[in-house]
Amino acid sequence: MNTIYIFWLRQIKKYLRSRSRLFGSLAQPVLFLVALGFGFGPIFQKAGGGNYINFLTPGIITQSILFTAVFSGMDLIWDKQFGFLKETLAAPVPRLHIILGRTTGSATIALMQGTMVMLLSLLFGFRPYDFSRLLFAFLFMFIIAFLFTALGSAIAALIDDFQGFQFIVNFLLMPMYFLSGALFPLDGLPKIFTIIATVNPLTYGVDALRTCLVNISHLSLLLDLTVLGSLAVALLIVSSYSFSKIQI
Amino acid sequence: MDKSAKAGEFAIRARKLTKIFNGLIAVNGIDLEVKKGEIFAFLGPNGAGKSTTIKILTTLLQPTSGEILVNGYNPIIQQDEVRKSFGIVFQDPSLDDDLTAYENIEFHGILYGIPKALREKRIEELLRIVELWDRKDGFVKTFSGGMRRRLEIARGLLHHPSILFLDEPTLGLDPQTRNQMWNYILNLNKKENITIFFTTHYIEEAEKIAKRIAIIDHGRIIAEGTVEDLTRRTNTASLEDAFLSLTGREIRNEDVGNLDNTRMRRKIMRR
Numbered sequence: 001m002n003t004i005y006i007f008w009l010r011q012i013k014k015y016l017r018s019r020s021r022l023f024g025s026l027a028q029p030v031l032f033l034v035a036l037g038f039g040f041g042p043i044f045q046k047a048g049g050g051n052y053i054n055f056l057t058p059g060i061i062t063q064s065i066l067f068t069a070v071f072s073g074m075d076l077i078w079d080k081q082f083g084f085l086k087e088t089l090a091a092p093v094p095r096l097h098i099i100l101g102r103t104t105g106s107a108t109i110a111l112m113q114g115t116m117v118m119l120l121s122l123l124f125g126f127r128p129y130d131f132s133r134l135l136f137a138f139l140f141m142f143i144i145a146f147l148f149t150a151l152g153s154a155i156a157a158l159i160d161d162f163q164g165f166q167f168i169v170n171f172l173l174m175p176m177y178f179l180s181g182a183l184f185p186l187d188g189l190p191k192i193f194t195i196i197a198t199v200n201p202l203t204y205g206v207d208a209l210r211t212c213l214v215n216i217s218h219l220s221l222l223l224d225l226t227v228l229g230s231l232a233v234a235l236l237i238v239s240s241y242s243f244s245k246i247q248i
Numbered sequence: 249m250d251k252s253a254k255a256g257e258f259a260i261r262a263r264k265l266t267k268i269f270n271g272l273i274a275v276n277g278i279d280l281e282v283k284k285g286e287i288f289a290f291l292g293p294n295g296a297g298k299s300t301t302i303k304i305l306t307t308l309l310q311p312t313s314g315e316i317l318v319n320g321y322n323p324i325i326q327q328d329e330v331r332k333s334f335g336i337v338f339q340d341p342s343l344d345d346d347l348t349a350y351e352n353i354e355f356h357g358i359l360y361g362i363p364k365a366l367r368e369k370r371i372e373e374l375l376r377i378v379e380l381w382d383r384k385d386g387f388v389k390t391f392s393g394g395m396r397r398r399l400e401i402a403r404g405l406l407h408h409p410s411i412l413f414l415d416e417p418t419l420g421l422d423p424q425t426r427n428q429m430w431n432y433i434l435n436l437n438k439k440e441n442i443t444i445f446f447t448t449h450y451i452e453e454a455e456k457i458a459k460r461i462a463i464i465d466h467g468r469i470i471a472e473g474t475v476e477d478l479t480r481r482t483n484t485a486s487l488e489d490a491f492l493s494l495t496g497r498e499i500r501n502e503d504v505g506n507l508d509n510t511r512m513r514r515k516i517m518r519r
Contacts, residue, residue: 006358014346083342087403090306091359092331247309 003093007101008108011075015109029064029117033057033124036183049185055216057118057126058209059182062144065114066177066202069145070169072106073152076243077165086248095244103149103236110145111138129215137212143228144205150235157242182206186218201231258317259284259411259443260305265314267300267467274300276467277314282460284410285441287434289448289458293495297467298447299339302415305445306336319410332360335404339415339447341396343403345389349380352388353403360407367406374402377432394425401429405436412436414446418453430457455487465495 015021037053044052079085088098115138118126128134152169159165179193180202186194197203208224211217260282267275275297282288292298303309305316307323307330316323319333343352350371357367375381378398388396397417404412412433418426434457436442448454454461455475462472471478471494475487482490 002358002361006355010344010347010355013351014344017346082345083338083340084344085342086308086338086340087342087356088359089308090331090336091356092328092361093359248303 003097004101004104007098008105011072011102011105011109014075015112025064025068025113026116026120028067029060030120032063033060033117033121037124050216051125053121053125054127054129054214055185055210056183057121058213059180059206060121061114061117061141061213062180062182062202062206062209063177064117065110065141065145066148066173066205068110068113069107069148070152070155070173072109072149073156073165073169074162075106076102076153076156077159077162080160080246080248081162085246089246089248096240099153099236099240099243103146103153103239106149106152107142107145110149111142114141114145128213133212137209140205140208140212140224140228143225143232144202144209147201147205147228147232147235150232150239154235154239154242157239157246176200176202179203180206181218201227204228257283259286259319260288260445261315261317262301262305263315265301265304265316266312267297267304267309268312273467275304275311278464278467278469280462280469282443282445284443285437287437287444287446287457287459289446289454289461290464291448291451291454291461291491292464296464296495298464299415301464302336302413302445302447306334306413307331332407333409334411334413335407335409336413337397337400337404337415337417339419341400343388343396343399346387348385348387349375349391349399350384352399353406356403357406362407370406371402374405378402393420394422397421397425397429401432405442408440409442411443411445414444416447416449418448418450426453451488451491461487463491463494470494 033053033056037056041052044050044055049055076085079088128137155168156165159168175196179196180200181197182202186197186203189197204219204224204227207217207219208221208228211221211224258281260280262278262280264277264279265275266273266277278297278301280301290298290301300309304311305318305323307327310324318330321329321333323330344355347355353371353375354367357371362370372381375384378401380395380399380402383391383395388399391399401414401417414433418429421429430453433444437444446458458475460472460474461478462469463478464470471481471490473481478487478490478494479485482493484490484493
């Protein structure tokens with residue numbers, strides 16, 4: 001338990017100390033929210049979709065969580081490169097506790113990042129549908145954060161250099177993000193997009209968050225929870241396994 | 249039964265230890281015996297297999313074959329027992345630059361499960377010994393190479409290990425720091441009977457500090473004994489001559505992995 005806590009704390013401390021990371025990572029989601037939100041808002045409204053800012057905000061929150069979470073894999077590569085990982089690996093603690101601590105730490109950071117985006121979006125007209133459902137929104141935000149942190153760690157455990165990691169992650173994240181329904185409704189899309197969206201785990205995250213925040217849903221909340229929860233557990237096992245195989 | 253009684257005298261015992269990386273033999277069937285409380289130096293040219301051996305003894309690498317006991321435990325199956333029993337100072341830096349000196353060492357104490365009161369007392373004691381107590385709240389990124397080394401040594405000793413592994417501990421340190429560092433370590437060896445196992449490039453260091461020396465080359469131990477044993481055997485006047493007569497005079501290139509390579513580039517960039 002102490003091991004998990006100390007790794008969690010380390011992630012949090014490092015994050016809070018790095019102001020540039022804190023504010024820098026807010027810029028992109030806010031830009032998306034403002035540019036797309038106000039740009040497409042009128043058309044969306046005219047087409048009968050309702051308030052686009054409300055529709056878009058859960059997608060943008062998911063975006064900020066997704067990128068923060070997956071890119072936290074960089075921390076692992078950093079630790080490999082700058083030697084701290086050796087100190088970790090020589091310690092008499094279970095590898096699962098190490099990865100669990102790191103993952104919950106980075107997931108907490110992604111959750112905080114997503115929360116900040118949510119607060120900022122209030123400035124641009126976002127209004128949650130029901131405040132009592134906010135708790136569920138945070139629960140889903142954490143599950144999404146955890147899942148994608150574990151994904152980032154699993155990739156980072158296999159890769160030793162920053163460029164390689166960035167390349168793979170961007171290759172994976174961009175399509176995942178654009179084809180998740182974060183920016184537009186998934187109804188009436190060409191068949192191929194529907195198939196991609198169905199196998200895309202982010203689709204379930206966006207749907208869950210949208211259901212909790214603005215009561216617009218495409219899938220059932222129970223299905224979202226099942227898919228996200230089981231994927232999170234599976235990816236934790238994968239990342240823990242690939243972490244235990246790191247040799248230095 | 250006789251065997252286990254005997255094993256009790258040894259801090260490290262290895263038999264026919266072998267490590268093969270993708271067909272490349274890094275360690276080739278070495279036998280090692282280091283007694284408890286002994287100061288043992290591992291000498292060898294670049295790429296001889298020193299660091300690989302240390303990584304195997306400290307559970308960071310799995311050997312291809314061979315038997316090992318560290319403090320009576322098998323590093324392959326009793327990993328946690330072995331890990332609790334040694335401290336290590338790595339060849340490359342292994343501190344977290346974004347944490348303070350105190351946070352780095354405290355992190356270690358928590359990982360090794362040292363109770364809070366004891367941990368705080370021991371951290372203060374050790375940081376005072378390595379003269380970093382005034383700088384305990386400084387971020388490691390602001391520390392010089394010597395300060396980082398001292399912090400790593402303090403950290404390696406925090407959990408009262410019975411063996412301290414030092415992989416090129418004085419690389420890049422000035423003579424003052426080097427001298428001071430060895431004084432602490434020799435003192436600890438005397439006071440707490442800690443076994444010291446170190447590798448070095450500085451032959452005079454091995455000569456001065458170590459009670460026993462093993463010379464390793466091409467993954468094999470080619471000679472072992474006290475300085476006198478080695479000079480007598482090779483009929484030379486100094487350990488350096490003995491070393492050169494045993495390992496030859498040509499310069500070695502080390503094959504480094506991808507990760508080591510980037511680390512090395514970074515080290516060069518920092519200088």
